[in-house]
Amino acid sequence: MNWKNVLYLLRVDRKSGRLIRGIKATRYKENTFLAYWPYWTATIVGILGGLIANYLAVLVYQQGVPSGVQGSLPPLDQASVNFFTVLPTLVLVASLIFTLLQQIQLAGLKASSQVMYWLPITWQEHTLASILANLSGWPIALVIGLSAGTLIYSAFNGIIIQALLTAAIMCGAAFMASSITEILRIIQVRLTGAIYKSSGRGAVWVRLVGTLAFFIIFYIIYIYLTSGFSSFVTNLTSAQNAAWYVPFIWLALLLSYTIKGLVLQAVLFFTLSVFFIAGLYYLAIELNKRFGLYEPPAITVQKSGVYMPKVGLLGKFGFSNVEAAIIKKDLRAFTRRRELISVYIAPIIMIIIPLFNSFGVINGGIAPSGQTILAFTAIIFVLPACFMAMLLGEVLIGEEGQSVWRIYASPISGKNLVRSKYFFIVLFSTIILLISGTIGIIFYHPSIEYTTIGFLETFFVVLTLGSVALSVGFKGPDFSQTRRARMIRQEWSLIGLVVCGLAGLAVVAPLAPIAIFSFLSITVSYNIYAAVAISAVISILISAIFYRINVGLANDLLKKAQI
Amino acid sequence: MYPQSAVELRNVTKRYNELVAVNNLNLSIGKGEIFGLLGPNGSGKSTTLKMLVGLVQPDSGDVNVLGLDVLKQPVEVKRLVGYVPESANIYEFLTGIEYLDFIADVYEVPPEEKKQRITEYLKALQLEGREGDMINSYSDGMKKKISLISAFVHKPKLLLLDEPLNALDPRSARIVKDFLHSLKAQGVTTIMSTHVLEIAEAICDRIGIMYQGSILALGNMDELRRTASLPNSGLEDIFLKLTGTEDLRAVVEELTR
Numbered sequence: 078m079n080w081k082n083v084l085y086l087l088r089v090d091r092k093s094g095r096l097i098r099g100i101k102a103t104r105y106k107e108n109t110f111l112a113y114w115p116y117w118t119a120t121i122v123g124i125l126g127g128l129i130a131n132y133l134a135v136l137v138y139q140q141g142v143p144s145g146v147q148g149s150l151p152p153l154d155q156a157s158v159n160f161f162t163v164l165p166t167l168v169l170v171a172s173l174i175f176t177l178l179q180q181i182q183l184a185g186l187k188a189s190s191q192v193m194y195w196l197p198i199t200w201q202e203h204t205l206a207s208i209l210a211n212l213s214g215w216p217i218a219l220v221i222g223l224s225a226g227t228l229i230y231s232a233f234n235g236i237i238i239q240a241l242l243t244a245a246i247m248c249g250a251a252f253m254a255s256s257i258t259e260i261l262r263i264i265q266v267r268l269t270g271a272i273y274k275s276s277g278r279g280a281v282w283v284r285l286v287g288t289l290a291f292f293i294i295f296y297i298i299y300i301y302l303t304s305g306f307s308s309f310v311t312n313l314t315s316a317q318n319a320a321w322y323v324p325f326i327w328l329a330l331l332l333s334y335t336i337k338g339l340v341l342q343a344v345l346f347f348t349l350s351v352f353f354i355a356g357l358y359y360l361a362i363e364l365n366k367r368f369g370l371y372e373p374p375a376i377t378v379q380k381s382g383v384y385m386p387k388v389g390l391l392g393k394f395g396f397s398n399v400e401a402a403i404i405k406k407d408l409r410a411f412t413r414r415r416e417l418i419s420v421y422i423a424p425i426i427m428i429i430i431p432l433f434n435s436f437g438v439i440n441g442g443i444a445p446s447g448q449t450i451l452a453f454t455a456i457i458f459v460l461p462a463c464f465m466a467m468l469l470g471e472v473l474i475g476e477e478g479q480s481v482w483r484i485y486a487s488p489i490s491g492k493n494l495v496r497s498k499y500f501f502i503v504l505f506s507t508i509i510l511l512i513s514g515t516i517g518i519i520f521y522h523p524s525i526e527y528t529t530i531g532f533l534e535t536f537f538v539v540l541t542l543g544s545v546a547l548s549v550g551f552k553g554p555d556f557s558q559t560r561r562a563r564m565i566r567q568e569w570s571l572i573g574l575v576v577c578g579l580a581g582l583a584v585v586a587p588l589a590p591i592a593i594f595s596f597l598s599i600t601v602s603y604n605i606y607a608a609v610a611i612s613a614v615i616s617i618l619i620s621a622i623f624y625r626i627n628v629g630l631a632n633d634l635l636k637k638a639q640i
Numbered sequence: 641m642y643p644q645s646a647v648e649l650r651n652v653t654k655r656y657n658e659l660v661a662v663n664n665l666n667l668s669i670g671k672g673e674i675f676g677l678l679g680p681n682g683s684g685k686s687t688t689l690k691m692l693v694g695l696v697q698p699d700s701g702d703v704n705v706l707g708l709d710v711l712k713q714p715v716e717v718k719r720l721v722g723y724v725p726e727s728a729n730i731y732e733f734l735t736g737i738e739y740l741d742f743i744a745d746v747y748e749v750p751p752e753e754k755k756q757r758i759t760e761y762l763k764a765l766q767l768e769g770r771e772g773d774m775i776n777s778y779s780d781g782m783k784k785k786i787s788l789i790s791a792f793v794h795k796p797k798l799l800l801l802d803e804p805l806n807a808l809d810p811r812s813a814r815i816v817k818d819f820l821h822s823l824k825a826q827g828v829t830t831i832m833s834t835h836v837l838e839i840a841e842a843i844c845d846r847i848g849i850m851y852q853g854s855i856l857a858l859g860n861m862d863e864l865r866r867t868a869s870l871p872n873s874g875l876e877d878i879f880l881k882l883t884g885t886e887d888l889r890a891v892v893e894e895l896t897r
Contacts, residue, residue, distance in 0.1 A: 376774045378735045402745035406731065406738075413733040413774070479729045486693050487746045488719040636714065638695045 078205070082198050086206035091213055114567075115218035123225025130226065131233045154236055161236075161243040162333040164223055165250040166326050172216035172254030178292070179214055180262050200369065204259060204362045211255035220247045239336050246332045249350065253328065256357035263364040280376045281413055288418045293425060324353045396496065399489055403497035404504075410476060411505070416562050417476060420468050424461035424509045428516055431456045435520070450521055457517040458531035459538065462510035466539045467577045469502040470546020474634070475554035475564030485638040491631030495547070495624065502543035510535050526605070530588075533609055537616035538584050544623035545580045549573035551630035580619055587611040645704075646671045646798055646829035647692060652701030654687055654853075661687040662698070663853035669831060669846075672824055676844035677833040678875075680883055684853040685833040686726055689800045692831070693723045706797055719747065722791030726802040726833075728783035732776035736767060736786050739775060740793060747794035754793070761789040765812050781807040788816060799823070801832040805839060817843050837875040847875070849882050857882050 138153050151159070224244035231240035272283055321330055327350045334342040391401035411417050431453040477484060484494070514532055517523065523531065553569025555562075565573070587608040594601045647669040654662040662684040669675045677685045690696040691703050694714045703710040705717045731739055737758070744754040762768050765785040775783060784807045791799060799820070805813045820830050820843060834840050840847055847864060849857045857867045857878075865871055868878040 376777065377772050378738070378774060398745045398748045402742045406734065406742050409738065410731070410733055480731050482695060482725060482729060483731070485695050486718060486721075486723045486725075487743070488715045489746060490715050636694075636711075637697060 078199070078201055082202045083206045083209070086198065086203065087209050087213065090206065090210035115215065116221055119218040119222030120225050123222035124229050126222070127226040127229025130230045134230075134234070154234060157230070157234060157236060158239055158336050161227060161239055162329055162336065164227070164243055165246045165328040165332055168216070168219060168223065168247045169250040169254050169325055169328070171219055172212075172251045173257055175215035175219070176211040176255055176258035177261065179211070180258060180265070200362050200366050203369070204358065204365050207262075207365075208252065208255045208259045208358070208361065211258050212251050216251040216254060220244070220251050223247060242335055243332060246328050249354065250328050253325070253354050253357065256354065256361055259361040260357065260364060263361070263368050267368040281378060284415065285412050285418060288415055289421060289425070292419065292422045293429070297429065324349070327353060396500070397493065399487075399493045400497040400500070403484075403489070403494070404501050407473065407476075407498070407501050414476075417472075420465075420472065423468060424465045424513070427461040427464060428457060428513050432516070432520060451523075451527075454517050454521040454523050454527065455531065457513050457521070458510070459535050461513040462506045462535050463538050463542055463581060465509045466502055466506040466542040467546045467573065469505055470543050470548075470577075471550045471570060471573045472564035473498045473502060473547065474550040475556060476562070477554075478556055478562060478564075481556050482638075485635060489635070491628045491633075491635055494631045494635070495627045498550075499543055499547055499624065499627070502547065503539060506539040506543060507536065510539065530605065530609055534585060534588065534612060537612050538581050541580050541584050541616045541619045541623075542577050544620040544627065545577050546573055548623050548627050548630055549576065551627060551634055554634075583619065584612050584616045587615070644671045645669065646673065646706055647831065648702070648704040649688070649691075650702040650704075652688075652691065652698045652703060654684075654691065654696060654698050660853050662691070665701070665854060667848065667855060667858075669829060671829055672827045673845050674820060674824055674830045674832070674843055676840035676847040677831060677850060678835075678837065678840055678847055678879060679833075679850035679856075683850040685850055686802050688850070689723070689802050689831065689833060692798075692800055693721050694718060695723075719794075720797045721800060722794065722796035722798070723800045724784075724787045724791045724802060724804050726806075728780070728787045730775060730783060730787060730790075733774060735772050735774055736762075736778070736782075737771040739786060740771075740789055743790040744793050749794050757793050757795075758789070761792060764815055765789065779807075781809060781812070784808055785812060792819075797828060799828060799830040799832075801830065803834060804832055805834065805836065837879060841875040849879060851883050 134153055134157070224240075224247060227240040227243050228237065231237045269284070269287070272280075272287075320326060327346050331343055331346040331350055334346060391404055392398070396404065411420070435450060435453045510532065514528070514535070517531070518528060549569055549572060550565060553566040553572070555564055555566045557563075563570075588605070590601075591603055591605060591608065594603065645668045647667070649665050649667040652662055652665045653660070665684075665688065667688075677688065679685050687696055691698050692705055692710065694710050694717060697711065706720050708717045708720075710717050731742070734742065740758045740761075741754070744758065749757070762771050765788070767782065767785055767789075770778070770782065775786065778786070784804075788801075788804060791801070805816060808816065817839070820832075823830065824845075832840075832844070841861060846858065846860050848855050849864070857864055859867065861875065864875070864878050864882075865873060868881045870877055870881060
């Protein structure tokens with residue numbers, strides 16, 4: 078094992094995922110402040126979390142708590158240590174979800190990069206570097222955050238040794254999760270290749286549906302775990318001891334027995350854990366040796382034969398050939414590029430969460446009622462389509478990637494570009510609105526009046542956010558095709574969130590009094606349709622202003638033609 | 641010989657930070673001419689081509705293409721130009737046919753012509769049977785063919801080809817060379833950059849040798865021979881002499897030590 082090779086590969090992998098800019102640069106440039114933001118953010122959040130946890134502990138155990146309640150609580154150090162013993166398993170589960178989601182979001186092109194395969198690098202080095210690369214993303218940020226929190230907390234409570242042990246074992250848990258991800262990655266590459274081959278022309282749709290299903294399943298697990306966190310932790314503590322034979326919790330048991338001073342059990346679970354992690358690593362190596370060089374088959378979309386240009390519908394809606402061509406191209410991109418499929422996830426999750434909440438699947442099994450249901454109806458109508466509009470607006474320019482030269486070199490005007498991109502945003506977001514609205518009607522049975530207002534008002538917000546977010550997309554596109562293409566620069570993504578939030582609020586503002594009166598149960602005569610009409614005017618005004626701004630920004634982008 | 645200029649570059653300079661990619665370049669290329677741009681790596685060939693299609697803005701100077709100012713009328717210029725970049729960074733999620741369809745639509749080629757031209761080009765460059773596959777499964781040569789077809793499909797008046805024959809098989813390379821000659825007869829101007837000196841010598845009417853952002857020598861083969869004072873030499877010797885790299889023995893000796 079040449080450790081330098083592992084380090085070099087790891088460095089390349091991590092840098093390829095960071096903020097690399099090509100703008101106005103002949104040399105490699107990296108914003109180091111942003112490059113390491115997950116780590117320093119995790120440290121700050123961890124320290125603050127530790128301080129708050131300590132404050133709460135002091136509050137609960139020393140001040141202002143009824144003696145009856147206090148008496149039923151376990152001693153503070155014991156409760157703390159119990160919590161620590163759950164952390165490795167939590168890190169394992171969360172890391173597994175994070176790393177698997179990261180894998181699925183990799184750009185297809187970059188995921189199959191084979192540079193390392195012809196370099197004098199062994200499979201052992203390649204596999205270890207790949208595992209460490211998985212690890213060095215969100216999992217290590219999570220470990221840093223939790224370690225910072227536990228260390229700060231334990232410093233105040235005299236359990237620093239236990240906290241240090243917890244931190245070390247969390248690193249092991251993250252490594253275990255990354256190894257599992259590496260194994261699943263190789264299996265997934267091999268399996269998807271075989272599925273595409275057998276799917277023939279349907280491969281594009283198989284990929285779209287499969288990727289969406291993958292995302293949804295993992296996000297549901299994630300939401301389920303995080304929403305019922307306290308009960309999950311309580312259940313996990315007891316479950317860990319009962320399910321000692323499950324290898325994934327051996328690290329947690331190692332920590333538990335070490336803290337309790339049970340040397341024999343600690344040595345046993347240490348040995349078992351080391352063997353299990355080593356086993357995972359060697360399994361990953363063997364799978365890489367066997368399938369690592371696998372090339373997925375070509376996806377054939379059309380049958381070979383005489384070429385027949387299709388006459389599209391878009392022309393009938395007043396779009397020029399150029400605009401229709403861009404819209405069709407983007408439509409294909411969003412059904413075929415794996416990294417773009419993730420854009421659909423936020424709206425889908427925003428449909429699932431209210432449904433889960435309203436039926437008590439999460440939130441401790443308590444189903445809300447009455448006015449809260451009305452709020453959920455509003456959420457399911459408004460949020461998915463609006464988020465879709467915002468996300469699409471922000472990424473629709475940057476998603477062109479390095480192929481953006483094709484747009485620059487073609488006879489496309491700023492107006493062409495804005496019209497096609499804006500139409501695409503509104504079209505897709507309206508489809509989402511129709512889907513989420515229908516689900517809202519089926520599950521919550523809103524009145525015809527609320528349904529009409531829900532559809533109209535959301536459509537106005539979509540029109541506005543599409544226009545506003547597109548200007549953000551024009552201002553801060555990220556064309557660099559890293560392993561996980563960002564498509565929008567991080568600072569502009571944040572700016573977009575704020576600006577879109579303000580614009581959305583401005584559109585729904587005329588309806589705010591109704592919501593407030595309704596919440597306060599005050600009956601006031603208020604013409605709701607007049608409010609909707611004012612909303613429409615505000616929406617059209619903002620959209621029109623930003624449309625003009627967008628044309629200017631598009632012309633500027635095409636003129637500068639910077640990749 | 642070429643009374644009307646297809647391309648005029650006047651005092652054009654382009655800098656990337658401290659690096660001067662193109663340095664006060666003056667160049668005039670006539671209509672119907674096949675012009676070869678030669679030069680070592682980093683000499684400014686690709687930047688010059690990119691400035692002609694509006695992919696790079698010059699820091700100073702005028703760039704005029706077919707009587708139009710590239711900076712003032714970019715869309716009109718692009719409509720008349722076919723461009724093939726050095727590396728084929730094209731939409732890999734589209735199939736070959738979808739990509740060409742997209743390009744033809746962007747250049748507003750009428751549907752019947754579009755169908756006829758695309759079918760002919762696919763057949764000529766032996767891409768039939770693979771046009772329905774997604775481009776990400778194509779070899780580099782096939783991607784280059786798709787790039788070339790996309791530059792030809794709208795019948796441009798000016799072709800800007802950056803290393804056009806790289807990765808092409810001999811048959812396709814020959815077809816492209818012959819095709820460029822037939823386009824010349826129709827008055828189409830071609831500017832191509834290449835490192836393959838035999839190709840430049842065989843098909844270019846005039847050759848410009850660029851070095852450190854400037855034109856070092858310009859003319860047909862006879863004129864270049866005179867400039868280099870090498871009356872009976874081929875382009876390789878002329879190129880090496882003019883770029884000051886003719887004595888390579890020391891370099892080779894150093895490498896073989």
